[in-house]
Every structure is written in structure tokens, then in C-alpha cells.
Amino acid sequence: MPYAENTSVSVEKSRAEIESLLRKFWALENARQPGKYPPMRFQFYSDNIGAEITFTLRDKTIRISLPLPDPSSKEFTQKILYGKVKKNDPSKAYALWEQACRTRWRALALSIKSTLTDIEAGIKTFEIAFLAYFMMQDGKTIGEHIIPRLDEAVGDSKLLLPERTA
Template sequence: MTSRYAKATTVPVERSKAEIERTLTRYGATKFAYMTQLDAAMIGFTVHGRQIRFILPLPDKNDMVFWRTPKRLYDRTLVEAEKAWEQACRQRWRSLALAVKSKLETVEAGIATFEQEFLSYTLLPDGQTAGEWLLPQVEEAYRLNLMPEMLPMLSGGQEPKMLREGNHVNQD
């Protein structure tokens, strides 16, 4: 599905990065890091005592969408394909700027906590994000219709209960 947000933006990538950093700084973020490679960009920062990392997938320069016109009537030149790819990159960075700003405003307005908005992007001690660590476990829980082991559930102040019979808790 093609995003419509900022589809025709003229805002350069560098300006979107600067906007993201200014927004994060206003909300208390420090220690910024950036990295770019062919297929992705990364922005990292520290806020509320947590290290956060967003990975921004970048479009593939060789994707035919950049080499043909939208109606596929004719091939684009190298210069035209490069411009179309740069436009797609600008659009992605504008979308990330919007996402970061909306998450921070959601927290500021009291709609959600910082942890609720940024949990998936929070770095864990081993370098992966909470989302990278947790999502495969959630997928497996749905696939098996079982909760992972060692996750007791508290029910209305009662003693913890095991979620499914047959799941054993290791006491090691």
C-alpha cells in the first residue's frame, strides 16, 4: 500500500531529521545518533532514561516503481528515476517526523504513557528493541494459542495463576 501522507513534499531529508531532533529535544530527549545505509536509516536517542531506536526502511532504488511512470506508459531516465526515489525518501522521513511528533504529543496530552507509545522501540541490554524481542513471542502465542512460560497473570489482586495448564514454570 502506498502512503499518501507527504506524497508531494519538497522538504529535504536533512530538514526532516532536524525537525525530529528539535521535537525530541523539546520533549527532553538527549544523546542523538543517526545512521544511513542503502535500505534503511536509523535514528536513536535517549529520553526519560530510556534508549530508543527507530529503523526507517528506505525504498529500493532499483524498484521498478522509480523506473516507470505511475501509469507505466514509458520508462524514466536515470535522472527521473533518481528524483522519484529521492521523493519517496523525503516522504518516508516526513512520515517519521509525524509519527515521532504524534507519539510525544499523545504522551504530553495524557492519552498514553511514554512506555505505551515507545515500548516497541525501546532498546534492551542486548541491543535489540523490545518489539524485536517481543513480537516473535506474541506470534508464537497466537499460533499455539498458549501463553509463554513464566508469565503469571494477576487477576484482581489474587495470587498469580498459571495461564494454561501444561505450561510449567522453571524455578531455576
């Protein structure tokens, strides 16, 4: 069962929660080191394919993409009733798609909250936690550059564990 599968929290409320979490994190950072970092910027974009949030923290621009389900997918447009495939009416299909979007936004809010908690607790550094999402000068993230070539870059690396002796 996916996290928040039956949530009633709107996409807008989840997005606002994410922005609030990031602003509170920036405020804590600024309180620890007044004037070190410029004010946080936050941007949001969404369409039926996906959403992006872009924000600036510690002089780094971070972009996190959230793929959204295809509203024309069979999981929304069709149902199986007594072993037969039936078409959902458009309002039912939209309601199912909207629920799936709410679920993904809740998961993203949880993920960001967890990431910020890791940073505050010293489990991860800010840089490690957001490394894949840092935007480079060409507009792509570090992850968009590295992930397609990860196997090539890492090669046939074997886990470097000591040999086990009996």
C-alpha cells in the first residue's frame, strides 16, 4: 500500500507544506549564521505530466522533479467489473487521477521533511542530501548529468568488504 494512498490533503496544501518546511529550515540556518545566506527563493511548476519545485538554499539552486501519473492511464480510465473491463466515466477517472497525484505530493512532502531532519540531526550533510538535485549552470541537475552514465563511471566495482575467514 503506497504511503498516503487515501489522503484527503490537497496537492496545494502539500506544496504549501513543502514551501513552509524549506522556509523554516532557511530561517534556522539564518539564525545560526545571520546574514551568511541570501533570502530563500521558491518556485513551483506543474502540468499533467509532472511537477517541479525549485528553491535556493545555502547559495545552491535545487530542483526536485515529481513525475505525475498519466491521466489517460488505464488505472484511471478503466475498471474491471465481474471480470469485464468497463470504462470509467470522465469524472471518476479524474477523481482517481487526482487521488494518485495527492498521494505523490504527500510522499514528496514526507521525503523533503525527512531529508531536512537528516541534515538537522547531522546524519547527512546538506550537500550529500541534495547532491543529485543541485542545478548546474546548463540548467540540468547533477543527477541528470551523472545517472545516465553511472555504470560507465563506476565500472564493475565490487563491494570492498574484507574476505571472510572461517
